[in-house]
Amino acid sequence: AEGLIYDMFDMDKHVLKAEPEATGDYIVSSDYGIQNATVFLLWQKEKEPTPDGDAYACLNEYRWSGREENKQKTVKELADGLQYELLNGIVPRLIYLDPSATALKVELRKRGYKVQAADNDVLDGIADVAVMLSQNRLHFDKKKCKGTIKEFGLYRWDLKAADSGIDRPIKTDDHGMDAVRYFVKTMRLVNRNNEE
Numbered sequence: 001a002e003g004l005i006y007d008m009f010d011m012d013k014h015v016l017k018a019e020p021e022a023t024g025d026y027i028v029s030s031d032y033g034i035q036n037a038t039v040f041l042l043w044q045k046e047k048e049p050t051p052d053g054d055a056y057a058c059l060n061e062y063r064w065s066g067r068e069e070n071k072q073k074t075v076k077e078l079a080d081g082l083q084y085e086l087l088n089g090i091v092p093r094l095i096y097l098d099p100s101a102t103a104l105k106v107e108l109r110k111r112g113y114k115v116q117a118a119d120n121d122v123l124d125g126i127a128d129v130a131v132m133l134s135q136n137r138l139h140f141d142k143k144k145c146k147g148t149i150k151e152f153g154l155y156r157w158d159l160k161a162a163d164s165g166i167d168r169p170i171k172t173d174d175h176g177m178d179a180v181r182y183f184v185k186t187m188r189l190v191n192r193n194n195e196e
Contacts, residue, residue: 025093029183032101037065118182125185148176
């Protein structure tokens, strides 16, 4: 499809048909919006690494779009969605949060969650996600991550901007994609820092 950003995404390779064998700490990544969707993704490392490194499973998503639902949620209501609908007793080691979500960061820290601003380098982040997909190191639960899986088939480059020599994605169908990018980009930086 013309302009598709993640044209290497493959339903057969990247979508989990069964419960993954995953282990260790849970991580949450989030993209924040008021009218636009807020998305929380729940991640865990898979037990079996690939030849290129560890693989990660996106186990579940929470998604709320004020525009689609015709009802905005408050920051407290979004935090409730994370805590009671997505996590439901799971305590994540860390939440990588959209850097623009200041009020949500305060609310989540009040509830005892450890929150870190996600790395929001868009082009480097897209490149990192593309590498992880190409190496078959990202997988998504077929039943629980439907919104994010759908976005992989919709997320596109802005072809008009490309005609002017500018690489940038179209800012639609990107909320799950931003949450995936925040997870991958921020995790890669953490790993690099640990290796130095």
